[in-house]
Amino acid sequence: MSKELVFGHQSPDTDAIVAAKAFSYLQNKLGYDTEAVALGEPNSETAFVLNYFDEPTPRIIKTAKNEVDSVMLVDHNEFQQSVSDIKDLTITHVVDHHRISNFQTDQPLYYRAEPVGCCSTIIVKMFDENKVEIPAQLAGLMLSAIISDTLLLKSPTTTEEDKIAVKTLAEIADIDYEKYGIEMLKAGTNVSAKSDQELIDQDAKSFTMGGKSVRIDQINVVEFSEIDKRQDDIKKAMKAEAADKGYDLFLVLITNVLNSDSKMIVVGEPASAVEKAFNSKLANDTLSLPGVVSRKKQVVPPLNDALD
Amino acid sequence: MSKELVFGHQSPDTDAIVAAKAFSYLQNKLGYDTEAVALGEPNSETAFVLNYFDEPTPRIIKTAKNEVDSVMLVDHNEFQQSVSDIKDLTITHVVDHHRISNFQTDQPLYYRAEPVGCCSTIIVKMFDENKVEIPAQLAGLMLSAIISDTLLLKSPTTTEEDKIAVKTLAEIADIDYEKYGIEMLKAGTNVSAKSDQELIDQDAKSFTMGGKSVRIDQINVVEFSEIDKRQDDIKKAMKAEAADKGYDLFLVLITNVLNSDSKMIVVGEPASAVEKAFNSKLANDTLSLPGVVSRKKQVVPPLNDALD
Numbered sequence: 001m002s003k004e005l006v007f008g009h010q011s012p013d014t015d016a017i018v019a020a021k022a023f024s025y026l027q028n029k030l031g032y033d034t035e036a037v038a039l040g041e042p043n044s045e046t047a048f049v050l051n052y053f054d055e056p057t058p059r060i061i062k063t064a065k066n067e068v069d070s071v072m073l074v075d076h077n078e079f080q081q082s083v084s085d086i087k088d089l090t091i092t093h094v095v096d097h098h099r100i101s102n103f104q105t106d107q108p109l110y111y112r113a114e115p116v117g118c119c120s121t122i123i124v125k126m127f128d129e130n131k132v133e134i135p136a137q138l139a140g141l142m143l144s145a146i147i148s149d150t151l152l153l154k155s156p157t158t159t160e161e162d163k164i165a166v167k168t169l170a171e172i173a174d175i176d177y178e179k180y181g182i183e184m185l186k187a188g189t190n191v192s193a194k195s196d197q198e199l200i201d202q203d204a205k206s207f208t209m210g211g212k213s214v215r216i217d218q219i220n221v222v223e224f225s226e227i228d229k230r231q232d233d234i235k236k237a238m239k240a241e242a243a244d245k246g247y248d249l250f251l252v253l254i255t256n257v258l259n260s261d262s263k264m265i266v267v268g269e270p271a272s273a274v275e276k277a278f279n280s281k282l283a284n285d286t287l288s289l290p291g292v293v294s295r296k297k298q299v300v301p302p303l304n305d306a307l308d
Numbered sequence: 309m310s311k312e313l314v315f316g317h318q319s320p321d322t323d324a325i326v327a328a329k330a331f332s333y334l335q336n337k338l339g340y341d342t343e344a345v346a347l348g349e350p351n352s353e354t355a356f357v358l359n360y361f362d363e364p365t366p367r368i369i370k371t372a373k374n375e376v377d378s379v380m381l382v383d384h385n386e387f388q389q390s391v392s393d394i395k396d397l398t399i400t401h402v403v404d405h406h407r408i409s410n411f412q413t414d415q416p417l418y419y420r421a422e423p424v425g426c427c428s429t430i431i432v433k434m435f436d437e438n439k440v441e442i443p444a445q446l447a448g449l450m451l452s453a454i455i456s457d458t459l460l461l462k463s464p465t466t467t468e469e470d471k472i473a474v475k476t477l478a479e480i481a482d483i484d485y486e487k488y489g490i491e492m493l494k495a496g497t498n499v500s501a502k503s504d505q506e507l508i509d510q511d512a513k514s515f516t517m518g519g520k521s522v523r524i525d526q527i528n529v530v531e532f533s534e535i536d537k538r539q540d541d542i543k544k545a546m547k548a549e550a551a552d553k554g555y556d557l558f559l560v561l562i563t564n565v566l567n568s569d570s571k572m573i574v575v576g577e578p579a580s581a582v583e584k585a586f587n588s589k590l591a592n593d594t595l596s597l598p599g600v601v602s603r604k605k606q607v608v609p610p611l612n613d614a615l616d
Contacts, residue, residue, distance in 0.1 A: 099416050104409040108423035111408060115416035129437050 003033045004092060005061065005068050007083065008119075009076035010039045014046045014188075017058060018145040019074035019119040022138055023095055026123065027072065029132045034072065037061045039083055045188025049144040052184075053137050064089055075119040077103040095122055117162040118149035124165040139172035147181040148188070154260045156297045185257040191219065191226045196237040199227075200252055207300065210307030212248040212270075215241075218295050220257045227254050231265065235285060238267040249274065251303075255293050262289040264299075270307075277306035311341045312400060313372050315391065316427075317384035318347045322354045322496075325366060326453040327382040327427040330446055331403055334431065335380065337440045342380065345369045347391060353496025357452040360492075361445050372397055383427040385411040403430055425470040426457035432473040447480035455489040456496070462568045464605045493565040499527065499534045504545040507535075508560055515608065518615030520556040520578075523549075526603050528565045535562050539573065543593060546575040557582065559611075563601050570597040572607075578615075585614035 006024040008016025017038055024036035038058040042050060050057055064071055065088045072093035079086050079102050093110040094103075097119050114122050120142040127134050134142070146166050150158040153166060170177040191199065204217035221227055227234065234252065242250040249268040256262065264287045266274050271282060280287045292298045314332040316324025325346055332344035346366040350358060358365055372379055373396045380401035387394050387410050401418040402411075405427050422430050428450040435442050442450070454474050458466040461474060478485040499507065512525035529535055535542065542560065550558040557576040564570070572595045574582050579590060588595050600606045 097416055099413045100408070100419065101412045104411075105407045108405055108407050109421060110423065111419050111421035113417060113419035115418065 001031070001033055002070070003035065003068055004070045004072055005064050006034050006036045006072040006074060006093075007039055007061070007064075008074050009081040012038050012040050012046070013043060014049055014148040015119050015145040016075045017042055017046050018049070018141045019095065019123055020058065021055070022120060022123045022142050023072060023074050023093075023126075025135075025138060026127055026130065026132055027093070030130060035059070043188065044190045044193075045148060045184060048184060048187035049141060049148075052144075053140045055137065055141060074123075077101070077113075079103060095119060095126070097122060114161070116159045117153075117155065117157045118146040118165075120145040120149075121159075121162045121165040124168060125161070134169070134172055136173050139169040140175060143169040143173055143175065143177055143180075144184055147177065147184060151255075151257055151260060151293055152178065152181045152185065155294050157294055182258060185220070186222050189220045189222050189226070189257065191221055196230065196233050197241075199234060200237050200241060200250075205295075206247075207304075209304045210273075212307055213246060214249045214251070214303065214307070215245070215247040216251045216253065216295055216299060216303075218253045218255060220255050222256065222258050224254065224256060224263060227263075231284075231286075235265060235267060238265065242268050251299075253289075253292070253295060253299060257293075260291065260293050262292040263287065264289055273306045274303065277302040309339070309341055310378070311343065311376055312378045312380055313369065313376050314342050314344045314380040314382060314401075315347055315369070315372075316382050317389040320346050320348050320354070321351060322357055322456040323427050323453040324383045325350055325354050326357070326449045327403065327431055328366065329363070330428060330431045330450050331380060331382050331401075331434075333443075333446060334435055334438065334440055335401070338438060343367075351496065352498045352501075353456060353492060356492060356495035357449060357456075360452075361448045363445065363449060382431075385409070385421075387411060403427060403434070405430060422469070424467045425461075425463065425465040426454040426473075428453040428457075429467075429470045429473040432476060433469070442477070442480055444481050447477040448483060451477040451481055451483065451485055451488075452492055455485065455492060459563075459565050459568060459601055460486065460489045460493065463602050465602055490566060493528070494530050497528045497530050497534075497565065499529055504538065504541050505549075508542060508545050508549060508558075513603075514555075515612075517612045518581075520615055521554060522557045522559070522611065522615070523553070523555040524559045524561065524603055524607060524611075526561045526563060528563050530564065530566050532562065532564060532571060535571075539592075539594075543573060543575060546573065550576050559607075561597075561600070561603060561607060565601075568599065568601050570600040571595065572597055581614040582611065585610040 006020045008020050020036040024034045027034045036058050038060050063085045064083045065085045070090040070092045074095050077094055077096050077100055091105055095112045097116050146162055150162055199219055200217050204215055207214045238250045252265040254263045266285050275282055278287055314328045316328050328344040332342045335342045344366050346368050371393045372391045373393045378398040378400045382403050385402055385404050385408055399413055403420045405424050454470055458470055461471055507527055508525050512523055515522045546558045560573040562571045574593050586595055
């Protein structure tokens with residue numbers, strides 16, 4: 001059997017890197033010859049995780065067809081999020097927890113998707129189904145991925161399966177996951193090392209809602225004061241970017257990962273629709289959003305309704 | 309939780325009907341409220357199976373949105389093979405053993421695909437993973453589906469997983485699967501009851517190969533003589549159909565399901581490419597194809613190469 005590469009999505013987060021490592025380990029135990037690689041540099045949270053568990057950073061690739069004919073995808077399926085030459089490759093396996101879109105194959109394949117909070121949660125189940133033991137170090141990595149994707153099991157994307165997986169993995173890794181999780185999430189915030197432009201750009205996604213072009217970024221912090229003191233500069237950068245790219249609305253969600261609250265800086269119009277979406281009044285271009293942590297589940301849907 | 313419908317593809321075969329029944333049973337055990345339905349009348353083989361195990365024929369639907377918001381698909385995923393209003397429905401689960409194509413969702417879902425010989429084989433694994441017991445009657449149905457899809461484990465699409473599932477199911481159903489399988493496959497052939505037009509149409513698929521329009525039908529028999537004595541009339545019907553629909557080549561694969569051999573009637577041009585594809589000479593417009601049973605694996609690829 002010829003070698004295959006295993007990788008997560010572009011701009012990898014902790015789950016994208018870790019799920020590739022975990023699935024590659026499992027598949028090698030099942031008789032495949034695979035290598036986990038990445039489609040980009042690990043972010044600061046993932047770098048902390050790899051360092052903590054003394055795991056090497058995966059090799060970063062730009063294309064795959066120059067090395068292999070077949071690949072396995074984790075934590076994504078949409079071709080525009082995958083390796084640049086994905087259409088020239090045979091996809092033999094996918095493990096994912098997202099919708100399926102812009103994906104197709106010529107041949108039957110292994111595809112395993114479940115609507116859970118983290119791709120690594122599914123892989124934990126697959127170790128169990130295949131009766132393969134999870135080594136302690138790998139358990140620590142997968143535990144980190146679930147903590148990252150679910151913000152310590154507090155995000156509304158969290159399912160019972162994620163909670164069970166965290167408990168199992170914490171036992172195998174012999175780790176106090178709440179204490180470790182806070183340390184890890186803190187390491188991932190690292191706001192002070194980033195420029196205003198990096199902050200408003202790093203995790204931004206574009207949407208069209210009610211005919212308006214809406215840009216929504218998310219910044220994780222451990223204290224709101226980290227952003228508060230830079231708010232005027234960040235707003236200036238947001239306005240310049242909105243003018244340059246033609247966004248009607250530019251929203252930056254600032255999420256305190258320790259207590260699961262958010263604030264939102266709002267630039268552009270109609271600002272009144274944003275107030276309506278969250279039933280809250282703007283003060284100094286900022287909304288308070290207690291209990292909000294998920295852009296996908298708690299920001300996009302009400303905003304979409306208010307603008308439509 | 310509101311009710312969901314579970315169904316296989318249009319023009320259902322035994323696996324499409326049985327996998328829907330089996331997956332619906334499993335999901336109901338797991339707490340869902342589902343009903344197995346079908347997108348067409350059972351064929352003669354499936355009718356034999358349902359009668360043998362005293363199982364009711366599933367209700368046949370044309371659309372689903374008038375009854376439910378959400379559905380579960382088995383044994384298919386491509387929208388053109390599914391219920392006519394599939395795009396208006398939320399797909400929550402898919403279990404399948406085909407390639408993924410012309411399929412997409414707005415939301416994360418459960419998707420389970422494996423490249424095995426039969427969809428019911430995957431469902432047998434899911435019963436085990438979820439620790440749900442398979443009732444004897446349902447085991448008999450799933451056993452029939454695997455025998456049907458793999459021609460008694462002789463088709464090259466057969467995997468080790470299919471063989472293991474057949475063994476497990478035969479034990480639960482307490483059936484001599486080889487003896488029963490031959491009886492079931494015989495019941496499915498039923499050539500004498502069909503007109504020439506029905507025979508050349510019932511399982512025909514169209515392909516484009518090397519710029520040529522190629523039509524390939526497959527007829528299962530228990531003795532070649534069933535077709536031999538009607539060969540002139542069948543060829544006449546093939547020629548008329550090819551002229552009418554503009555097929556360059558019309559091929560009818562006649563498969564003896566008892567000894568896993570085939571013959572092929574060839575109408576149209578380039579007939580020499582067909583001879584080349586199978587390294588065999590035409591005699592009376594007919595090729596002998598010993599050991600060939602799978603259109604997908606043993607007919608389409610060599611023909612594609614010869615015509616390209």
